[in-house]
Amino acid sequence: MKSITIKAIITSAILLFSSLSYAQDSAWPRSFTNADGSVTVIEHAPKRIISTSVSLTGTLLAMDTPLVGSAGAVKGEYFSQWDEVAKERGLTNLWPAGSVDLESAYAVEPDLIIVSLTGADSALEQVEEFRQIAPTVILDYSVQSWQDLAKQIGELTGQEQQVAEKLAEYERYVAQTKQTLVIPEGKANIISYHGAGMLNAIGRPQGAHAMLLSSLGFDIEAPNDAWQSSNARHRDFIRVHYENLSLLKGETTFLIEADEKKANEFMSNEVFINMPSVKNQQVFGLGLTSFRIDPYSARNIINNIAQQFAKNAE
Template sequence: MNRRGAIGIIGQAMFMAAAFPAWTQPAGWPRRMTDADGREIEITTPPQRILSSSVTLTGTALAIGAPVVASGTTVDGKFFAQWAEKASDVEQLWPAGRVDLESVLMIAPDLILVSASGADSALAQVAQFSAIAPVLVLDYARQPWQSLAEQLGQATGREDQAAALLAGYDRWIEEQRARMVLPSGPANIVSYHGPGMPNPVAIATGVHGRLLASLGFQIEGPPPDWPGTDAAAGDFVRVAYEYLPDLTAETTFLLNAGQDRVEAFMADPLLANLPSVRAGQVYALGETSFRIDYYSARQIVELLAAQFASGQAG
C-alpha cells in the first residue's frame, strides 16, 4: 500500500475513535452478518459514512435514511432520476464499471456497499475495499427492494426506519389498489426493443411481476420452454423478437418506456395480432421503471393508479 493509502486508513481509524469512544459503544453492536457473497462480516458501530459502490443499492439505502455520503453512478455518470433529488448531499463517484480506489480512501467510509451482480457491481474489488472498511455484498437481482431495505436496516441500525417505510408502503399500495379498476384478463411486462435485439419479458415472480400482482394484476410470464430464449436471468427471460407474437395476455406493460414506445409497439406489424394490441391495452410503466426501488415503485404505481382509476382503460 502506498503512503497516501496508509494515511487514509489511519485517518479513518482516528475518525472512528473520535466518533465512537470505547466507553460509549452503542448497545447491540458490533453486529455480524452473512452477506450475499457468503462472507461473515462484522460492523463494529452504527455506520456514519456509507459509500455505495452500486447506484442501484443507493436508492434503497436513502429510502431508510441511511447516511450515504458517496455513491457510484450509472454508466453515463448520473444518479437514477427517481431519487436524484434526494441525493443532493451524496458525492458522485465513478461511473458503473470504473472503480477508483483512491476516491474510496479519500471518502474514508465506515461501511461499503457492493452489488453481487450487474453493471454497477464492484465485486472484484471486495478484498481491496475490505482493507478500508467493512464491506456488505447485497444481491439486488435476486430479491425485492423490501428485503434489501431490511438487510440495510440491520447493517446500519435503522431497523425501525426500514420497518416503518415498509409498513407505510404496504398501506399505500392497498389504498391505490382500492382506487383502481383493472382491465380483465392477464397482463405481461415487456422490455421492447424491436427487431434484431432481445426483448426481455418479465417472469411472474420477478420484482416487476410481484409489483403489478400487488395491485391485482394476473401476470403472464414467458413459457419456461419458449424456443428462441436464453436461460432465465433474474427477473426476465431474454426473448427473441420473433417470438413476441406468442404472448397471449390481454394487457401489455412496457418497461422503461414512455408513450413513444407504446406507439412503436402498437405500430409494429409483427405484433399487430397480439391480444393487447388489438384491444388497445398497451401501457408504459415510465422511464424509471427498469430498476425497482422504493422511489421507482411508487412512481410506477402512481402512473398505473392514474391510468386505471376511472375504469375506462381496456
C-alpha cells in the same frame, strides 16, 4: 415538594437516556453474512456509508441511511428517479460503474462500504481493497425485492424499526391505490422492448415488476420458458427473439422503461397486430424510470398505473 418532583423527573430522564444508549451500544458489534457466504463484522452503527452499486443506492436513500457517496451508472449518472434526492443530500458521485477509484473511496472516509454481488455495477473484484478502507458488505439485488434489501440495510445500520415503518407506509400506499383502480379482465404481460434484431425480455410472475403489478390486482401471464434465447438465466425475465413477443396472449401489455409514445409505436407494429393486447389497444408504458425497481421507481410506477386505470377515468 416541587424541587423533589423536578429532581425525580430529571433522574428518570437520565436513567431512560442511559438505558436507551446502553441498548443501542449493546447491539454492536454485529456480524453480517454476505451474499457470497463470507462474514463481515461491523463494530459500530455506521455514520458514513458509500454504495459502490448504483442499483442499491435508491433503497439506501429511501431508508434514510447515512449515505455520503455512491458510484454512478456506466456513464457516471445517477438514476433519474432519485437524482434530485442525491443532490439535496450532497451525495458524492464516486465513479462510473466499471471504473472503481479507490482514492475517491478513501477521500470520503466511509465507515461502511456496500458492494453488489452481481450486475454491471458490481465492484466485487475490489472487495479486499475496500476492506482496507472500512468494513465491507456484499448484497445481491438480483435475487430479492427492494423490500428484502431494505430489511438487510436495516440490519446493517441498526435502523430495523425505521425500515419496518417505511415498508408499512409503502404497503398502505399500495393498498390505498389498489382501491382506486379498475383492473382490466384477463392476464397482463410485461415486456422490456428493444425492437427487431435484438433480444427482448418478458417478465416472469416472480419478478420485481410482476410482483408490483400483482400487488395492484393484475394477473401476470407467465412466458413460455421454451422461448428463452439466451444462456443467461434471470429470476425476473426470460430473453427472447423479437418475433416471440407476438406469442403472448395477455389482454394487457406493460412496457418497461416506456411512455405512451413507445406504447403507441408498439401497437402500430404489424408484427404484433394479432396480439390480444394490441387488438384491445391495451398497451401501456410503465414509465421512463421503470427499468430498475427501487422505492422511488416503484412509487413512480404506482402513480402511473393510478392515472391509467383510475375508476373515475371510465
